[in-house]
Amino acid sequence: MDSNQKEDRVLVKHGVAEFACALAFMIAGGLLIWDSYHRGAGWGSAGPKSGYFPFRIGIIMCIAAAVVMFNATRSRAINASSFVTRGELKPVLQVLAPILGFVAIAQFLGMYIAALALIAGFMRVLGKYSWLKSLAVGLSVVAVVFWLFEIQFMVPLIKGPLEAAFGY
Numbered sequence: 001m002d003s004n005q006k007e008d009r010v011l012v013k014h015g016v017a018e019f020a021c022a023l024a025f026m027i028a029g030g031l032l033i034w035d036s037y038h039r040g041a042g043w044g045s046a047g048p049k050s051g052y053f054p055f056r057i058g059i060i061m062c063i064a065a066a067v068v069m070f071n072a073t074r075s076r077a078i079n080a081s082s083f084v085t086r087g088e089l090k091p092v093l094q095v096l097a098p099i100l101g102f103v104a105i106a107q108f109l110g111m112y113i114a115a116l117a118l119i120a121g122f123m124r125v126l127g128k129y130s131w132l133k134s135l136a137v138g139l140s141v142v143a144v145v146f147w148l149f150e151i152q153f154m155v156p157l158i159k160g161p162l163e164a165a166f167g168y
Contacts, residue, residue: 009086015072015079022068029061098122110160116142 032054040049072078084092098121106114120138123129129137149155150168159168 010082010084011086011089012083013079014081014083015075017083018072018078019069022065022072026062026065026069029058029065032058032061094126106158106160108160110163111157112142112146113160113162115145 036051036055036058039051039054041051041055042049043052098118102114102118105117116135116138119141120131120134123134123137124131127134145157149157
């Protein structure tokens, strides 16, 4: 098998992707229904309770997901077509993996360090810029975002040990 055949190999069929997405949507709708019911999904003396509208949205989500799941299992044309091949998945993972890393790093080192790493990393790896340009742009963006949110809007973002060292 040559490299073109490996890259063109279907990893996920269209019907499977639609079913999985609808299942996730149905789970989210079910959680919304469950949470709304516990908050109060009915009508109170002063009007609708806090879960009234979210409860109905959850029902609509579940119905829509059930329709998509039904259609995904019934249509032969959808089930036969390719959703993603091996070659198409690589650029998606090149973006998804660093973003997941950003989320993980932000929890421990703060939003600003994670953003610096994400921006500079993308510029260096995907954009093929020099480390100097990548770090300069990353630091500039982080500095502007810090100034805008922390100083101007006074909206604190997730902070890590570096910001604590500077007194923020």
